[in-house]
Amino acid sequence: MNVDELVRDSLREQAAEQPPLAADFAERVLTVRRRRRTRAIAGTAAATAAVVAVAVGVPMLMTESGDEVRPASEMNKSDIIGHPEQSPPRNMIAAGDTALSAFYVREAVKQPGGDIVNTRVYGLLDQKTAEYRKTEWAFLDVAPGMRTAAVLEGELPARRIGLLDMITGKVDRWIPVGHGVASVEFSPDGTKLVATTYSKNPDRNFADHPQNVNGKEVPGPVASRTGFSVVDVDSGEETWHKAPQWKDEWGFFYNSREDMEWSQDGRAVFSDIGEKPFRQYYDLKGDKIDVPAVEKYVNYAEAGLSPNGKLIGGEFAGEGEKISSAIVDSRTGKRVTTVPGQQLLAWADDERIIAWGCDPKRCSGKGEFRNQLILLTIGSDKVVQLSGFRKASDDYPGRWIPVFTERWAD
Numbered sequence: 001m002n003v004d005e006l007v008r009d010s011l012r013e014q015a016a017e018q019p020p021l022a023a024d025f026a027e028r029v030l031t032v033r034r035r036r037r038t039r040a041i042a043g044t045a046a047a048t049a050a051v052v053a054v055a056v057g058v059p060m061l062m063t064e065s066g067d068e069v070r071p072a073s074e075m076n077k078s079d080i081i082g083h084p085e086q087s088p089p090r091n092m093i094a095a096g097d098t099a100l101s102a103f104y105v106r107e108a109v110k111q112p113g114g115d116i117v118n119t120r121v122y123g124l125l126d127q128k129t130a131e132y133r134k135t136e137w138a139f140l141d142v143a144p145g146m147r148t149a150a151v152l153e154g155e156l157p158a159r160r161i162g163l164l165d166m167i168t169g170k171v172d173r174w175i176p177v178g179h180g181v182a183s184v185e186f187s188p189d190g191t192k193l194v195a196t197t198y199s200k201n202p203d204r205n206f207a208d209h210p211q212n213v214n215g216k217e218v219p220g221p222v223a224s225r226t227g228f229s230v231v232d233v234d235s236g237e238e239t240w241h242k243a244p245q246w247k248d249e250w251g252f253f254y255n256s257r258e259d260m261e262w263s264q265d266g267r268a269v270f271s272d273i274g275e276k277p278f279r280q281y282y283d284l285k286g287d288k289i290d291v292p293a294v295e296k297y298v299n300y301a302e303a304g305l306s307p308n309g310k311l312i313g314g315e316f317a318g319e320g321e322k323i324s325s326a327i328v329d330s331r332t333g334k335r336v337t338t339v340p341g342q343q344l345l346a347w348a349d350d351e352r353i354i355a356w357g358c359d360p361k362r363c364s365g366k367g368e369f370r371n372q373l374i375l376l377t378i379g380s381d382k383v384v385q386l387s388g389f390r391k392a393s394d395d396y397p398g399r400w401i402p403v404f405t406e407r408w409a410d
Contacts, residue, residue: 069167072130073099073146073407080375080384087372087388088123088400092130094407095375095386096348097307101125101142101405102149103132105398114207116219117155121396124149127166134395139183142166143190143233144406150193156182156201161193161231175236177229183259186233188266188406193231196271197240200224202257221256223247228260228269230284241286246273263292264305272300297333303344303353305330311378313344313353323357327378339376340383346404351378354386354404373402 072092081094093100104120111117122140123132127147139152147166152158157180162171179197186193200222205211211220225245229238245258253274260269263281268289270281279298281289294309303313314326317338324338341355348354356371373386392398 069128071127071147071167073125073127076130080386082375082384082386083388084372084385085388087391088132088393088396089387090131092125092132093373093386095354095384096352097407098346098348098354098404099125099146099407100373100386100402101146102140102403103396103400104403105392105396105400107397111204114219116205117201118203118205120203121398123396123400125166126169133169140164140403141183141185141193142403142405143186144188145190145408146405148172148190150184150186152181152184156180156203157198158182161195163233173236175231175238177231177238179226179229179240181229182257185259185261187262188264191233192266193229193233194260194262194269195229195231195238196259197226197228198224199226202255223253223256225258227286228282230269239284241282243271243282243286245271246275246280248274263295264309265292265294268292294330297328297330301325301344303346303355306347306350306353308350310350311336313347316342318342325355327353337379339378340381341374341376342371345373345402348375352376353378356390357383358389 073094076092078094079096081092083089083091083093088103089100102122102124104122106118107121109117109119120139122135122137124135124140125142125146126133137151138154138156138158140149142149149164149166151162151164151171153162159177159180161175161177161181161184163173163175164171177195180199181195182198182202183196184193202221202224205219206222207219209220209222210217223245225243227241227243229240231238245253247253254272258271260271262269268281268283270279272278273280277291279291281291283289295305298304298312299315301313301315305312310330312328312330314328314335316324317326317335318324323340323342325341325344326335327337327339328334329336339353339355341353341357343356344353345356346354353376355374355376357374357376358371370389372389375384375386376382390399
């Protein structure tokens with residue numbers, strides 16, 4: 001099957017959906033179905049106009065009771081919302097079914113005693129204004145539909161998880177946890193969280209655990225993952241499972257932070273390991289399981305599977321000065337085409353993908369670090385700029401890292 005056939009097949013199946021979720025609190029935390037909505041773009045002129053749509057000055061609508069504002073992401077449903085003049089972004093960026101819900105930079109903060117904590121400084125989407133606001137949270141993730149964020153506070157690991165309303169900017173409620181948590185991620189349907197537990201802060205380098213860097217001893221990382229909890233968002237019920245992080249036979253580990261992530265269908269979680277198959281999956285009872293067949297060929301590229309599970313956003317495939325990344329058939333692991341992006345980050349829908357990169361017409365020979373968020377179309381050389389070229393600012397002192405979330409809620 002060639003790329004054109006794959007794309008046509010993908011589009012035919014975009015309307016498939018799963019049953020709706022239960023109501024109650026999940027109604028607030030986005031009762032979202034894993035549905036990808038087909039959007040027809042009426043001609044080149046309409047597509048060009050959509051590229052420059054700007055999510056500023058969005059009108060705010062109140063409910064009949066006068067006490068609630070519709071999310072800015074619901075008020076501006078333009079297919080593409082880009083701000084190629086902004087970096088870090090100030091106003092909402094979105095493409096297809098996916099939006100930039102937040103971004104962060106890392107900042108190394110020296111501690112008394114010589115430790116170093118690599119803190120995160122987040123910009124989180126304000127759903128009243130469609131602007132990104134600097135926050136003080138230590139870690140966060142955004143639920144599908146972008147009405148709620150799960151937040152961790154203070155020095156990690158944290159002992160409670162906050163559920164933050166992205167319109168009011170306030171925590172609706174706190175969920176206490178029995179084991180210290182240093183990361184959270186919403187399930188694909190928004191009804192559960194996987195919370196990765198650690199005995200120490202995975203972002204702290206310890207002076208009493210030095211590592212040698214370029215002939216100099218500096219504070220080093222410690223492997224301290226203890227397991228993961230599956231948390232029901234509606235009830236707050238938590239089930240913890242032991243799962244220490246991978247080490248080789250000599251005790252070597254790759255990263256002090258090895259967070260759990262959800263499989264695409266939400267039936268399992270996984271973390272990276274340093275040997276084949278390079279991912280260890282667990283079911284929600286905490287038992288190790290084999291790699292799901294549909295994720296067999298998924299690699300380290302962040303984009304992963306397309307929404308319909310047919311394609312994989314693959315790794316860098318450029319040669320010489322050519323910048324490109326592979327698009328892979330998920331059933332065979334074979335490359336079906338390439339797209340002109342350096343690092344594939346998130347699928348906008350079944351035929352478009354968001355990447356770090358640069359329009360080859362503008363960036364030829366200017367180096368791999370001159371990159372911006374771009375939107376690429378499978379089977380086409382079309383490049384749409386979504387952000388400015390990545391750089392630091394006074395509020396965000398570092399190269400910003402995007403957080404993408406499903407844009408729509410039903």
